[in-house]
Every structure is written in structure tokens, then in C-alpha cells.
Amino acid sequence: MRHSILMLSLAAVLAATTGCKRDAAPAGDAPASTAATAPAAAQMIDEHSYAQPDKVKVKDLALELKVDFDKKVIDGSATLALDWLDKAATQLVLDTRDLAIGKVVGERSDGKWEDLKYALAPADKVLGSKLTIETPQRNARVRITYTTSPDASGLQWLTAAMTEGKKTPFMFSQSQQIHARSWVPLQDTPSVRFTYTAHVLAPQDTMVVMSAAIEPGADNSGDKRDGDYSFRMPQAIPSYLLAIGAGDLVFKPISKRSGVWAEPTAVAKAVAEFADTEKMIETTEQLYGPYRWDRYDMLLLPPSFPYGGMENPRMTFLTPTVIVGDKSLVSLIAHELAHSWSGNLVTFSTAKDAWLNEGVTSYVENRIIESMYGKERADMENVIERNELKSEFTADNKPLQALAVKAGTLKDPDDNLGSTVYTKGAWFLQFLEQRFGRADFDAFLRGYFDHFAFQSISTDQFREYAKANLLDKYPGKVTQAEFDAWLFEPGVPADAPQTTSARFDAVDAARKAWLDAGTLPAKDASAKWTTQEWVHFIEGMPETLQPEQLAALDAAYHFTGTPNGEIAQRWYPLAVRSGYAAANAELAKFLERVGRRKLIMPTYKELVKTPAGLKLAEETFAKAKPGYHPITTGSVETTIAEAKAAPTK
Structure with missing residues (x-):
């Protein structure tokens, strides 16, 4: 997952709950074995999962799902194929969060299915509810019928009005870190990997995509839109890479193995911005070996997506905030693609x-x-x-x-x-x-x-x-x-290699000249600056400036109202700290339009420091909340609540 090349902390506590297989390695000389490590059981204990993979592991998942936009739920069943490692074990323990369990059955040795007893424990606010299934016969397969909550932490439901095309509602998942359990009952730990298939029903005007191959066929043309879709993921993945998206989506190729899914009005500009993707794949293959996931497609999500990107195999989920027209933020694509080796593989x-x-x-x-x-x-x-x-x-x-x-x-x-x-x-x-x-x-x-x-x-x-x-x-x-x-050890060792940038040295000199004498950088120089240079220019400013100084910068560079989220992320907090109220209207529009936590949380955190700013934060959040992802909502609610609870000075 990437919040972007220019990221802040992930450490926002989320109110709701709280942001990567199987075949043998390729032939060739294998590096020295390191089997003499700590015992596997000690390595794989996951304190954020109820699962007991030392006793039984899920090896395959078969999903039957129905997407209901009106109720904002997914109805369906999950059939888990099991590998019983402990022959004395008689329970299957799964992770769930806010799932309504309808029925649990197990496959007998004669191929027939029988009801199984189960217990759903009270919910922990972080871990969700432990689902304990009694399996005295250690069934080869167990099927759970369930319905998700409209408030599932791993799903976001957008009305048609919240999409770019304004025609069709939109739904997408975000399973990392432990949000897969909010839409599928499973062993929600990265230490367990499974293959999966899925059969998904949705409204006929809705295209469904998943982190898997669309069946039948592999051309990903998107022409088949009948509300009945099947998927297959032959490479085993951890639960946090389980992903689904549904909406008014069309596909446009970049190369034979890569392309973009997006709303019709956005797909062309996305393909233009991400045109270098195939070359990125080839570059990484030259460095680190073959790409092993068959296809690398991208799903462009609405601006409410809480992260920069999510590396779901075969289907990276992306924020539209990286599309700025000059490819200056496509390192996000490089990051999510790199996960195909480090994280997914x-x-x-x-x-x-x-x-x-x-x-x-x-x-x-x-x-x-x-x-x-x-x-x-x-x-x-x-x-x-x-x-x-x-x-x-x-x-x-x-x-x-x-x-x-x-x-x-x-x-x-x-x-x-x-x-x-x-x-x-x-x-x-x-x-x-x-x-x-x-x-x-x-x-x-x-x-x-x-x-x-x-x-x-x-x-x-x-x-x-x-x-x-x-x-x-x-x-x-x-x-x-x-x-x-x-x-x-904490911190960074003193002998860590240092990196310098001659272009940033020039930016530093230009900023100093402006701060010392009010001399703006020469237009022929600043006109060539990239997003990175503008970010460095703003980040190097003092903690606060005089409002008239910000007005001068605005008059020259139009930072207020910028479509570039990386610049907005730095400019608006500076404006708030400096009392530059002229930016408030555009600031509020930005917070209402964008749900990406990395871009908006710095501004919210500055706003809540003063009574007037807290009032603006609450008013803006009330308008923005219907379009925010639950993860973003939790972050903003926590920030506002902590500010209101803090003693007045």
C-alpha cells in the first residue's frame, strides 16, 4: 500500500476498527538455505488474528456473492477448503467483524453437507468477533453463509451522485490491514495464503472486478456486462489482498498485459498518465526477475479512496489524486507495481x-x-x-x-x-x-x-x-x-547514507531570497519546477508566515485551489497556521472532494487547534462524511474528538 511518494504517518487511530503463494521458485541456482531459523510457530504468531493456523489452514476460498447497492451489503457464502495440520483439532477459528452469520455447514466424507455448531464471540473494537466452528469430523470444507454490515470497515458504498459519471453507484473494498474480515469470514492474517474463486451477482449496469482473473477469457475487455461475473485467482494470496470493486467501469489497455479500469469519463486521462506502466514492469523484471501475476491492471477509484494505492494482485487500486497531467506522481505506480515482488510475492x-x-x-x-x-x-x-x-x-x-x-x-x-x-x-x-x-x-x-x-x-x-x-x-x-x-534500534544510524539534490539546493536558494527580500523565483526557472520542487519549496517555509506573504505567493502561483493534492497537502496547513483565511473556501472544497487520508489529515489536524478552525473542520466534515471511506471517517472523527476533549488553554 502506498500513501504516496510524499507520505505522512500511518499512525491515525481509526474509530471503527482502527492503512501482500504457492508455486515453487523458478528453476536456477537457489541461494543458501536458512532453515535454521526460529521455530515457524513462533514466527507466525499474529496477535491481530483469532485464527489458529498451526492447527488448520485455509488453502482455498470459494465465494458466492450478491452485491446489494440499496441495502449497502454483500450477501453470500464463503466455502473454505481446509488443511488440518493438527489431527487432534476439532475447531475452526475464523476472524469476522460485524458479519451476520446465517448458517455454517461442513462437507462430510461422503460428499454430503451437515450443519455445524458455531459461536460468535462479543466484538472487540479492533479485532472484531471470533467465530468458533465445531468441526469434530475435521471437515475438508466448511461453508459459512453471511451478510455484511452496511458499515463494514472494509467496504465503501458510494451513491451515483458521489461518482464522476453520476449514473451508477460504486462499491470497493480495502482489506489491508485487517478489514477483509468485515466482508468475508476467514483467517485474516498475512501468515495464511489461499487461492480463491468467486461468483458475483450485481445489477446489470454494473461491472465487477476483483484481484483475480475474469472468467471466462483473459482479455479483460470489459464488454461482458450482464451482472453475472466469475473470477479465479490461481496464485495463493494473503487475506489483505482480497479485493472487489463494482461500478460503471470500462477498460482501456496500455499493453498486452496491463490496462486501466475506470469510469468512462476518467479512463482516457488515466491511461495517458500511466502510459509508462509496461516499461516499469519490464524494468523491474530486469532487476528482480519475472512478473508472476499474469496481468497488471489498475482500477481508478473515486477520490474518496483513503490511500494512494493498494497493491491487490492483478488489480492495483489507485487514487485519482495522482493524475496531475505531467506524470510527476507516477512513482505511486512504481510503488504498487514493486509490491508484486515485495509484499505480494x-x-x-x-x-x-x-x-x-x-x-x-x-x-x-x-x-x-x-x-x-x-x-x-x-x-x-x-x-x-x-x-x-x-x-x-x-x-x-x-x-x-x-x-x-x-x-x-x-x-x-x-x-x-x-x-x-x-x-x-x-x-x-x-x-x-x-x-x-x-x-x-x-x-x-x-x-x-x-x-x-x-x-x-x-x-x-x-x-x-x-x-x-x-x-x-x-x-x-x-x-x-x-x-x-x-x-x-530506534532512529536512523549515524552512518546512514545521505542523499542530496542539486535541484533542491536551487529551490532552497530561491526560497531564502524570497524570505529575505521578497524576491520571487525567476519565472523561467520556476516554470520548469516539478511537483517535487514545489513541495520542497513549501515544506521549507517557516512554521508560519504573514497572511500578506501567503497572498503574494498565491497571486504568483495560485496555490489555493490547486488541483495537485501533494501541493494542497502542504499549502493548506501552512495557510491555517498562518491565519490566511482567504484559503478557507477552497480548503473546505478540497476536504470535501478528497478522502485520501495522507492528503487531508494534515489540514484537519491544523484546523482543530483553534476554536474557529475546529468549527470549520466540523462543518466541512459534516458535508464530506457521506463520501468518505470508513477508514478516513474514523481518522477525522478521532482528530475532532481529541481536540474537543483537550483542556482549554
Whole structure:
């Protein structure tokens, strides 16, 4: 999952509950085995799941679903094919959240189905309800009939009026971190991987897509729109990659194996913005081995999507806020594509190992950007992210600054510190690359993807694999103590490689000249600035400015009302802190139109600091809430509630 190349913390506590298989590795020389790791059971304990995968594992999921836009629910059944590891086990324990269970049956050895006793425990606000099914015969398959809640944390329902086309309602899922359990009863932990099929009924004017191949046929033309759809995912995935979307969707190809699903009015501009996708796939294959998911399609979601992107295999979900007309934000595509290797192919086993997904992916993303758009752009993006890390790492959140987060630290799996799992994780890999040399480190990383392909692993397993295939193989370059300092200590080691940007140096000089003498950057220079340079220009400003100073910048650059969410994310908080009320009207429109947490939460957090700002935040949220995803709603509600509960000064 990517909040974007320019991200803030993920650590917003969500009110509702709270933001990646199977076949053998390809033939070839396998790196040294690292079987002598900690016991698998110890590695795979997931404190955010009720499931007991050491006793029984789901190996296949068959869904029968009916999408009901009027009731805002999904009705259906989930048939779980089971692998009984403990022959003495007589219970199947699943994760659910706000599901109405209608019936549970098990397949007998003679092929007939029988009713099974079950109990649904009281709900925990983070984990949901444990579903315990009595299976004295250790049934090969168990089927649960259920209905989702209209308030399911992993689903968003939009009326037709909330879509771009205004004709057809829209529904989409967001299963990461532990929201799959709100629309399917299953073992909702990344340590369990399963294949799946799905048969979905929907209104006839609605196209349905999933993180799977559309059956029959694989051309993804989108011509078949009859309200009856079937899907197949032959590669086993963890639950957080289970995904569905439904609405007025059409498909337009980018290449033979990639294309865009979007509303008819948006598909052309999306294809134009993402035109480099096939080249990105080829670039990553050259670096780290073949793309193993057959197709790489993208679903462009409404602006209410709470994240930048979600790496659902075969069907990346994307925010439209990255479409700015100049491809300056397509590193988001590079990030979600990179997850096809780091995350979807080799997956973290629990949320406390999140850096294995996001940190490795962020490193790969930067390598893709460097290869395609040059080192200068890759360096700018690194600088922005590391500046944000410096501001986010504080004395109060040191326990969340270690890559290897201790068990029990994450009360909610959505509470990972973004700068740790994304930026520090990527920085760690850059440190290793520089010490071992790019050629040898690339070979190591490619071997890592092959060795652990279609597996879920822990930080301990990564550590042991790196010891055998890097530290011991190339002695004298990195000590175990240096390696472990990155994993287990807070902050960033003093010898971390530093990145500079000559283009940012020029931006810094232009900003200083304006602050010192009111001299705006020369038009012939600023006209060529990219999104990254404008972001750096604003981020380097003092905490507050005089309103007249912001008015001067607005007159020159029209920041207020900008269609670029990355600029708006920086400009509006500065305007609020500085008392620049002239931005309020456009600020409110931005918060109403966009539901992406990374872009809007900084502004909400500034607004609630003053009585007038809190009033504007509440008024704006009341208008925006019907179009927000439950995850975003929870973040905003928590921010407002905490501000109202704080003692007045």
C-alpha cells in the first residue's frame, strides 16, 4: 500500500476498527538455505488474528456473492477448503467483524453437507468477533453463509451522485490491514495464503472486478456486462489482498498485459498518465526477475479512496489524486507495481514485520524511478521522504521507530509508524546496497524474491537469510552489529547514507531570497519546477508566515485551489497556521472532494487547534462524511474528538 511518494504517518487511530503463494521458485541456482531459523510457530504468531493456523489452514476460498447497492451489503457464502495440520483439532477459528452469520455447514466424507455448531464471540473494537466452528469430523470444507454490515470497515458504498459519471453507484473494498474480515469470514492474517474463486451477482449496469482473473477469457475487455461475473485467482494470496470493486467501469489497455479500469469519463486521462506502466514492469523484471501475476491492471477509484494505492494482485487500486497531467506522481505506480515482488510475492507474516512489505517496496520503487526517470528525480523523492522522517521521529514514538517492532506494541495494526516501515526500511536497503555494491546487492535481492516466493516470512527469517547470503558471503563489509542496529534500534544510524539534490539546493536558494527580500523565483526557472520542487519549496517555509506573504505567493502561483493534492497537502496547513483565511473556501472544497487520508489529515489536524478552525473542520466534515471511506471517517472523527476533549488553554 502506498500513501504516496510524499507520505505522512500511518499512525491515525481509526474509530471503527482502527492503512501482500504457492508455486515453487523458478528453476536456477537457489541461494543458501536458512532453515535454521526460529521455530515457524513462533514466527507466525499474529496477535491481530483469532485464527489458529498451526492447527488448520485455509488453502482455498470459494465465494458466492450478491452485491446489494440499496441495502449497502454483500450477501453470500464463503466455502473454505481446509488443511488440518493438527489431527487432534476439532475447531475452526475464523476472524469476522460485524458479519451476520446465517448458517455454517461442513462437507462430510461422503460428499454430503451437515450443519455445524458455531459461536460468535462479543466484538472487540479492533479485532472484531471470533467465530468458533465445531468441526469434530475435521471437515475438508466448511461453508459459512453471511451478510455484511452496511458499515463494514472494509467496504465503501458510494451513491451515483458521489461518482464522476453520476449514473451508477460504486462499491470497493480495502482489506489491508485487517478489514477483509468485515466482508468475508476467514483467517485474516498475512501468515495464511489461499487461492480463491468467486461468483458475483450485481445489477446489470454494473461491472465487477476483483484481484483475480475474469472468467471466462483473459482479455479483460470489459464488454461482458450482464451482472453475472466469475473470477479465479490461481496464485495463493494473503487475506489483505482480497479485493472487489463494482461500478460503471470500462477498460482501456496500455499493453498486452496491463490496462486501466475506470469510469468512462476518467479512463482516457488515466491511461495517458500511466502510459509508462509496461516499461516499469519490464524494468523491474530486469532487476528482480519475472512478473508472476499474469496481468497488471489498475482500477481508478473515486477520490474518496483513503490511500494512494493498494497493491491487490492483478488489480492495483489507485487514487485519482495522482493524475496531475505531467506524470510527476507516477512513482505511486512504481510503488504498487514493486509490491508484486515485495509484499505480494514475499509477504510479511504479521503487522509488526510491515517494513518487509513497505520498506523493501519503497527501495524497489526508487530503483524503478531512477532507471526510468533518472537519478536526479529519485534523489529528490528520497530527500522529501527523509525530511518527513526527521519531523515524524520524536522522543514520544521511539518504540515505533525500530524496524523489528516488539509484539504487543501495535495495539491496532493500522498504527505502524509510516516513516519507519516505508522510509527507514528503504534507507536500510540503500545502506546495504552501498556497502555491498549494487551488483551484488541486486543479486541478493533477486535471490531473496526467488527463495521466499509465495511465502509469508518474519523479520527473523529475513535476518537469517541476509546473514547467510550477504554478511557471511561478503565478510568485512557490514558487521552483524551494524545490521542489527538498523533492525532493532530506534532512529536512523549515524552512518546512514545521505542523499542530496542539486535541484533542491536551487529551490532552497530561491526560497531564502524570497524570505529575505521578497524576491520571487525567476519565472523561467520556476516554470520548469516539478511537483517535487514545489513541495520542497513549501515544506521549507517557516512554521508560519504573514497572511500578506501567503497572498503574494498565491497571486504568483495560485496555490489555493490547486488541483495537485501533494501541493494542497502542504499549502493548506501552512495557510491555517498562518491565519490566511482567504484559503478557507477552497480548503473546505478540497476536504470535501478528497478522502485520501495522507492528503487531508494534515489540514484537519491544523484546523482543530483553534476554536474557529475546529468549527470549520466540523462543518466541512459534516458535508464530506457521506463520501468518505470508513477508514478516513474514523481518522477525522478521532482528530475532532481529541481536540474537543483537550483542556482549554
